[in-house]
Amino acid sequence: MIPDSEIPDPLWVFGYGSLLWNPGFAVAESVVARLDGYHRAFCMSSIHHRGTVEDPGLVLALDEVEGAFCQGVALRVTPGEEAPVLAALRERELVSSAYLERGVMLQPADSRPPLRALAYVIDPDHEQYCGALTLERQAEIISAAVGGRGPNTEYLFNTADHLTEIGIADADLTWLANRLRG
16 A cells, blocks of 8 residues: 555546446546556456456456556546545455555546546566466456456456447457457
8 A cells, every 4th residue: 555645635546447337436527547557457366356266257457568558547536535435445456465556647638737546556476466368368267257246257348348438449358348248
């Protein structure tokens, strides 16, 4: 976790996966934004939300890659709700310590200047990191896994559909969704 003194003010959160369609908090404002230096990937084994220890699923994470970028949505937390939202996000995102909480700079798609936001990125040294899976292997895992928050396919379909709705292209997610929808 980053120190409270480094929490962005106002509190913006970068959504690139389930936060796009299920932020879990009231959003005061949202804007499509770009994060440089990371890409969205099914590179985290999910043993809680979309799989189990015995049959892990996959969830999206921001994987740090030089020259990469990820388009997502900057979500501004409703003023006065920062403390409970931050606590809920930490409980949700840091459940297994595979994600690292980071302050990042986002470039909004509109004309506003860059903004500082909170993001959850994968720890490539964590045992749940699995960044070398082929798309076909990802599809096999996602098709079979179910966790505490439901089927892994539901997570994939909701994320892919929401990205399409807001005009963000992600070739890998589109391929996976099409492959698993049959």
